[in-house]
Amino acid sequence: MLSKNQIKSITRLKQKKYRYQQGFFVVEGIKTIKELLESNLVLHALYTTESFNIDAKDEIIISEGELKRISFLSTPNKALAVFKIPKPKTIRTDKLIVALDAVRDPGNLGTIIRLCDWFGVDELVCSKETVDCYNPKVIQATMGSITRVNISYVELDVFLKECGLPVYGAFMEGEVVYTKSLPDTGILVMGNEANGISKAVEAALTDKVSIPRFGDLQVTESLNVATATAVLLSEFKRRVY
Amino acid sequence: MLSKNQIKSITRLKQKKYRYQQGFFVVEGIKTIKELLESNLVLHALYTTESFNIDAKDEIIISEGELKRISFLSTPNKALAVFKIPKPKTIRTDKLIVALDAVRDPGNLGTIIRLCDWFGVDELVCSKETVDCYNPKVIQATMGSITRVNISYVELDVFLKECGLPVYGAFMEGEVVYTKSLPDTGILVMGNEANGISKAVEAALTDKVSIPRFGDLQVTESLNVATATAVLLSEFKRRVY
Known part of the structure; x- marks a missing residue:
């Protein structure tokens, strides 16, 4: 009992x-x-x-x-x-990294961890405002992927400025990702569900990319952050084919 | 009162x-x-x-x-x-169509409706076992996209056999989508969260496609159906660039 x-x-x-x-x-x-x-x-x-x-x-x-x-x-x-809770490991910067700027929804974080696992991204770097990855709803949504991705919480703008890597941010008005040259090593930054990437993090970007809208162009809705991450990660990775 | x-x-x-x-x-x-x-x-x-x-x-x-x-x-x-509830419109078969075989989770259906809207897919055809698109949780997840996508519930295997279009099904063991030739007009079929595409619907497919896994190949987890739809729709649409 x-x-x-x-x-x-x-x-x-x-x-x-x-x-x-x-x-x-x-x-x-x-x-x-x-x-x-x-x-x-x-x-x-x-x-x-x-x-x-x-x-x-x-x-x-x-x-x-x-x-x-x-x-x-x-x-x-x-x-x-x-x-x-395991001790955080050192962040390895020799492969593609995903970074999250204040992603708040546990389901979105869980889905993004699964996406990192699928696309072979070992490092997920989160701003301190991002939902905790040990939140039970996140764990539920990761389906075990959390054991295969190293997740770190950092001062994101400082980390991005000091890492010395190309930093790609997802923006509505970024360059079309389909025709952009993308590196094997670098960082893909995804922003908050409602407000996107913050000004402080934006200042640390080297490039802005976007997924073009094919539907009615007068409508301003954005893609959900997890589905946008799926498309962008696929773009970074598909180029080996 | x-x-x-x-x-x-x-x-x-x-x-x-x-x-x-x-x-x-x-x-x-x-x-x-x-x-x-x-x-x-x-x-x-x-x-x-x-x-x-x-x-x-x-x-x-x-x-x-x-x-x-x-x-x-x-x-x-x-x-x-x-x-x-609006009267269903006739299904137009002159553009890319998304079809769902028993997608059960309201959040997934809502996210897929948003994706159709984003990628300019006007027709979403669902098997009768798929969750109802007027379920309040679906409506909540669509963020208004439901008004821009025509959603029909049909006997999916019969519809696919009779439509005369190329029918692409998402399968773990399908051909790598990145290198496959994809048409402007056709149907992309996504399966149930746990069981994938049913045998009856599989018999109506002309092609099977997959998103390759880049992570640890010994792990058998699949992508969530909504994030897989994001990547596959992006693949069908990106070729105009």
Whole structure:
């Protein structure tokens, strides 16, 4: 049986403050937990309604009612794991990097982490205003990709100015990406959902690129930041074909 | 003041059955409602906490408490409009069409409608198993694009067999899309989130395409259907550059 204190220490990991105070984050669902168990992440505790038959001394069998009390989901999925937040690794600058300037929506960040994984981008560099990658909704959306992408939170404008790489920012009025020459090594910066790239980060760009609109040109809607990242990453990578 | 019956007739528009029985759907948020008011859609009623100053005899000023009772959102956004579901138009087959085979997630459908709008795709053809485009979560995700894309629900395998167009399906093991010749007129089919394209629809394809994976090749995760649609639509359209 879970004690009140155990329940409290898990449920408050919903909040970023407690995650970094305690150094833990929560992952839910058998499939994602299994994938994370096979990674370098260190398991702290696994709460599950049916045994994983894994060599985890920290596996704790609980009832569905108990799972419901600790889960962040409206329909909990059989297991909840608590992992240690890994120490950030040094940012490698010898390949294409994606940088995010204040991306706020957890689903968008999760999708972008999956995209980095798919397109072989190992480094994701986020401004401090970007949503925390250990937010449970981000973890849910990454489908395990979070173990294969190194995510760092930095003073983004300072990092971009000091990195010595070409820095491409996604802008509505940038150069058409389809005909632009794109390097193997460099940084692709994507901006906030509502406001795009901030002035401070804009000052650190070397180039601005855009995905042209093919539909009704009088309409000013933009693409969602995750789908725009998909198209732009594909453009950086497709040139080897 | 809203009567109990009025509240009930609005809130049950959450369910597809009642939407099609009554012929109405709900839109929330001032920005999206304004965009829809400028389209060909017919307004049935507008419930709002502050007047839109529009020439709408059906504008009904309500309190925030009342809005909360009819809203589908946890934080209602000042207004809720009920529009008539438009009659489906004939499917035009002289341009690129996107077809969806049992896409279930409202957010994914909403994002794909936005992508169609961006890339100038006027026709979106859905299998009957695809989530209803007048689902409030879809409307929320489309950001007004729903007024610029004609969406039809059909027996997808029959439609594809009879349309006489080249039909491209997105498959993990398809031909690399980057080097494939792609037509201006044709159909791009995207499959279900978990199971991909069904056998019946697969039998109607003329070609299979894939977005190559650049990351760790031993991992079998797929791209999310909305981000894959972004990359593939971009590929069909970029060739004019």
